[in-house]
Amino acid sequence: MNPLQSFLNYTIFDHFSILSLLLMIWLMGIIVQTFRFFVQFKKIESVFNVLDRTSIKKKVSDYLEIDARFDYPVWIADSIPFPMILGFKKIILIPKINLEKEQTKHIILHEIEHLKHKDNFIKLFLNILLIIYWWFPPVYWLCNKIQLVLEMRVDKKVTQDLSELGVTKYAETLVKVQKALLSKTETTFSQLGISSTFYINDGTSTLYYRIEYLFNQNYKKSTNALLILIILSLPLISNSIVLEPFHKAPFNENNYFHNSELESSYIIHHKNGTYTLYFNDETFELTEIDPIFKDLPIIEE
Template sequence: MLMHEIKHIENHDYYIKQFVNFLTITYWWFPPVYILRKNIDLFLEIRVDEKVVKKMSERERLNYAQLLIHVQKSLVNKTDPFAKEYYSFLIDDSSNVLEYRIRYILEESFMKKTNYLLLVVICSLVFFSNSIIFEASFPAPSAETPYVTISEDTIDNAYIIQHKDGTYTLFIDGEEGSIEDPTVSPFSEIPIIKE
């Protein structure tokens, strides 16, 4: 077990796990990041298992597998509710993951490799997913739709000035804006002053 942990330190797995935790925190809303975290953890454990058992005899491999099962059982049987937090870095496997690791150790199937192009695509998917932004779409207002909404309170403080050139300016509480047609609602109730 000490050899296993030494290999984790030599491989700088702590930094990899912290980086994956950072990704998970940053992209918490993106479900594939949780799958990535689970698979990275599994990969790190299997990589270390491979290095530890590489030069072991079949009997030593069985002892190593039994040790993994024993450690997992010990952690499950802990009565301390915080035990999982203390030991999660050492071994945090479900029974399926532990079974996969043991089969991997005993069958010596260390030659499986993932296509590097696939790994690059999956890793870049996490980063490029941030470039997709969903925004609400609103239709552009038509010429008949007034841009201003006027409440009952503001009608008393509003007036329209009709200029000599035929344009109209709306004044509401000291603010001004041009309007096309003062006969359209809600402007029809506002008094018009000729210039």
């Protein structure tokens, strides 16, 4: 790691290293992402203000029998792009589309499960990850995959007590909703630029995997065997290579001599306990005899 450390410690100007530059860029990115985070919350507040004036307001109990604890408000409006939970408000948002009573019930049950499992707080955690690790591309991939996992988990909860026919009808509801929403282009969300990381939605990007999972509950996406082999090999390979720092030995001609030059050398042992080395017509004061001089003749003063 020495080349990397040397690169990071390289001074650009006046004790300002490349590492300091990278940390400064990281911090600036965090500040920008945090600012965008709060801007999104302001936009979400604007969306709710618009929907408060324009939407049809219902409650879950208007569609199905439900425990009073989960009798959430249900807002229906043409400007809503798809069924969702937005921000931290416990309000179910549904687009204004023609659905049968049972299909509307499926949608509402789905959104109730999101609220029960506090999936909106999981999305908050993901947003915090994006703020801190904005420079790390795999974090964005992780957020997309967690969105898929959240949807699959809720689908399983909603359909766990349904018959095979009931699961099929639930899947038909998902498809019908997506078809009905394809014609929607301009919504309050698209106009205000609300980021998808701030709401839990049932968008088309996850539809295929969700339906696949509904009909095959043990559905797994296999990872490439070669990729697994490479990942497992990395720890072994990294431990088989040892990197050591290289330092060129300082050269000073006075510090080096040939063994043949010692043949005419000798040491004087003084009465005060010190030593004097006579070597090549030069003298060196010693406090003790170095092992390399142990074979030289010693003359007592």
